[in-house]
Amino acid sequence: MEKAVVISHLIKNFEVVEKKPGLVGSIKSFVSPTKKTIRALREISLSVDEGELVGFIGPNGAGKTTTLKILSGILYPQSGFVQVLGFTPWDRKPAYLKQISLVMGQKNQLWWDLPAIESFNLNKAIYEIKDSKYNQSLGELVKLLEVEKFLEVPVRRLSLGQRMRMELIAALLHKPKMVFLDEPTIGLDLVAQQKVRDFIVDYNRRHQATILLTSHNMEDLVGIAKRIIIIDQGKILFDGELADIVSQHATDKIIKVTFSKNVNIASLENIGKIKSLRLPQVELVVPRATAAVAASEILQNFPVSDLTIEEESIESIIRDVFKTGVIKKTKLKKTV
Amino acid sequence: MKKYWSVFKISFVQEFVYKANFIMWRVRNVFQIFIVFFLWDSIFADPGRELFGYNRAQILTYVFGIIVVKAFVLSARAVDVAGEIADGRLTNYLLKPIGYFKYWLTRDLSSKALNFAFATVEVGILYFILRPPLFLQVSPIYVFAFLVAVALAILIFFHLLFITGLVPFWYPEAAWGAQFLFVWVFTEFLSGATFPLDILPIAIQKGLYLTPFPYLVFFPIQVYLGKLGAIEIVKGLGIMAAWIVFLRFTTNWLWHKGLRVYRAEGR
Numbered sequence: 375m376e377k378a379v380v381i382s383h384l385i386k387n388f389e390v391v392e393k394k395p396g397l398v399g400s401i402k403s404f405v406s407p408t409k410k411t412i413r414a415l416r417e418i419s420l421s422v423d424e425g426e427l428v429g430f431i432g433p434n435g436a437g438k439t440t441t442l443k444i445l446s447g448i449l450y451p452q453s454g455f456v457q458v459l460g461f462t463p464w465d466r467k468p469a470y471l472k473q474i475s476l477v478m479g480q481k482n483q484l485w486w487d488l489p490a491i492e493s494f495n496l497n498k499a500i501y502e503i504k505d506s507k508y509n510q511s512l513g514e515l516v517k518l519l520e521v522e523k524f525l526e527v528p529v530r531r532l533s534l535g536q537r538m539r540m541e542l543i544a545a546l547l548h549k550p551k552m553v554f555l556d557e558p559t560i561g562l563d564l565v566a567q568q569k570v571r572d573f574i575v576d577y578n579r580r581h582q583a584t585i586l587l588t589s590h591n592m593e594d595l596v597g598i599a600k601r602i603i604i605i606d607q608g609k610i611l612f613d614g615e616l617a618d619i620v621s622q623h624a625t626d627k628i629i630k631v632t633f634s635k636n637v638n639i640a641s642l643e644n645i646g647k648i649k650s651l652r653l654p655q656v657e658l659v660v661p662r663a664t665a666a667v668a669a670s671e672i673l674q675n676f677p678v679s680d681l682t683i684e685e686e687s688i689e690s691i692i693r694d695v696f697k698t699g700v701i702k703k704t705k706l707k708k709t710v
Numbered sequence: 711m712k713k714y715w716s717v718f719k720i721s722f723v724q725e726f727v728y729k730a731n732f733i734m735w736r737v738r739n740v741f742q743i744f745i746v747f748f749l750w751d752s753i754f755a756d757p758g759r760e761l762f763g764y765n766r767a768q769i770l771t772y773v774f775g776i777i778v779v780k781a782f783v784l785s786a787r788a789v790d791v792a793g794e795i796a797d798g799r800l801t802n803y804l805l806k807p808i809g810y811f812k813y814w815l816t817r818d819l820s821s822k823a824l825n826f827a828f829a830t831v832e833v834g835i836l837y838f839i840l841r842p843p844l845f846l847q848v849s850p851i852y853v854f855a856f857l858v859a860v861a862l863a864i865l866i867f868f869h870l871l872f873i874t875g876l877v878p879f880w881y882p883e884a885a886w887g888a889q890f891l892f893v894w895v896f897t898e899f900l901s902g903a904t905f906p907l908d909i910l911p912i913a914i915q916k917g918l919y920l921t922p923f924p925y926l927v928f929f930p931i932q933v934y935l936g937k938l939g940a941i942e943i944v945k946g947l948g949i950m951a952a953w954i955v956f957l958r959f960t961t962n963w964l965w966h967k968g969l970r971v972y973r974a975e976g977r
Contacts, residue, residue, distance in 0.1 A: 388973065448804050448974045468807035476805050483802040485720065487727040492720055499716030500808045528727075 377457075378552055378584035379422040379445065384454035386415040386440055386608075414440045416608040417454070422586065424551075427578045429599030429616075430588040433696060437608045438588040439478075442554040445586070446476040459552055472501055475550040479560035482537065483544055484529045490540040491525045494547060501548035508547065515543045518573060535566035542573065553577070555587045559594055571598055592692050606696050623691045627665040629658045631672055632680040645671055654679075713808060714816045721787070721820035739777070740832055746773050747840060762909040768935055771845040772906055774833065775931040780903055781829040783863045783926050787821040788814045791875030792889050796882040801974045811872065811961065818868055847934050855943050859930035862950040866922050867897070869957035876961075879968030902928025922953045 391407045393400065415437050422428050430438045443449040444456060447463035447470070456463060461470040484493040498508045516522055519539040524532055532540065538558070546553070555574065559567040575598055578585050589595055595602055595616070602619070604612040612619055629646065633654040642648065645668050646658035660668045665683055672678060726732065750773050754766040764772065791814060794800045803810045837844070847853050870893060877888040898904055900923035907915060907928045918924050929946050932938050938946070 443801075443974050446805060448801050449972070450970050466804065471805065471807040474805075476801075478801075481798070481801070483805075485724065487724060488720070492723065496716050496720050497806075499713040500806050502713065502807075 376424045378424040380457045382455040385452040388412045425582040427585045429595035429602040432605040436606045474552045475545040476554040477545045479557035489526045628684045634679040635677040717816045718820045721817040767843040767845045770842045787817045788871045796878035856934040901926035
């Protein structure tokens, strides 16, 4: 299979001028500014196959957005090799730009004061989309995202969810082969989030487009991306199947018990670590291997009205990865 | 280029969005003309009076000329470049197969076209109300040279604006300051948009001509008024062309340097 994205030993630094707080601080930084180098990306390497949908996850400032910006040609790296669809992104050749798109959840490209349809028509001209292709593409996107009613409403009067869907249309009218999505669901309510997620999966399938999606929210990626890349402080911590990381890291299970009478909490601590205590409900963390034994012990020795054994949430697994900064038994994919 | 024609059209539509703003702006223009007209009209109340080599008809033509030339040259949309770079909106354009410089030049011309349409009507109406003794240039060669000068002035000013708009690549906070100082303060005083430059001492005038500013407003009007000989006109137009070439290279150079340090941060 063809590689859509190849990144090798990519480094990106930012120089920032530190601003000290207060008036005296401001004057000091004005007279003799102190510069600091931020290492946004520290030699990352990865590759993505054509048609793949990959989730990028990491906390704020991890380097996700920086990576997408380099891939879409907006930023120049310090060093390293990058190729997307056979192009060097920052050359920004029209032939390349016509095949890609970057959607940022927190930015907008639509003309604020005008109806979205005006921006779409402008993009049609900019990307030199043929009439027939444009009409077909617009019709399909408008229907999928259910925005027929809002096409003629000035963008500034749309809700965030409606606007985000319009942003997606504007970004996809030219049917890009490579789509970068930066936090596309940020700020949306649950229903709108789900709509956008479904749409992304659908778009990926329908057009065999390669999609790189970032999020700081794990839930965003479950059920969308099979492969995830975890990035923190400019380094890749994990690159592989979502299922793998769960099996590697979910070493514990959670027992949720509701008691029918007051119990001696101290004796519970012999069985497992207490995660939360809201009597009569208690959550215990126990090793995966001994979960069944622990459960039966509780049932025998305590007045239990309800008991369930649950998996750790993916969210907390990821948090654990970030906290420790290490991946157990990681098989980091080597590229190039 | 079809894509720039689309930019031209959407830019035109955008101008009409804030209707009240638009009307107020036009009203302000008309009042400005009134004020300047009555000021100079009273200074030259005595019909035989001549000051700094200007008689009544010429100074009033100069005043009307300022309004027309300013409407063309100094009204520019590209003031937004600085803001777009500072707050990261530039990213939107870098992602698309469109030239940022050409994009803004197109928006500028679109705004000028609109401005021109309205200015013509306004000046026409005011002409019939005030009946000023305007000086009509009859020589087609002078009129032609005037039009060429205005076209070149538009390009010079656009470049100046664009170059100062690039400052935020390095100093994002300076977006407004740089433009205000270098473009508005300097051009307003040094271009002849406030008073005819030939009332200044010769030495200062000579110094001024080493900058591009007098060519923005003063020079084109001088051409129209027939105050310059053929050689001076050709020389002036040549210098303007040279400025454009120089500014074009500077813009290009700064733009590519700027993109390297562009952080694409923002909102």
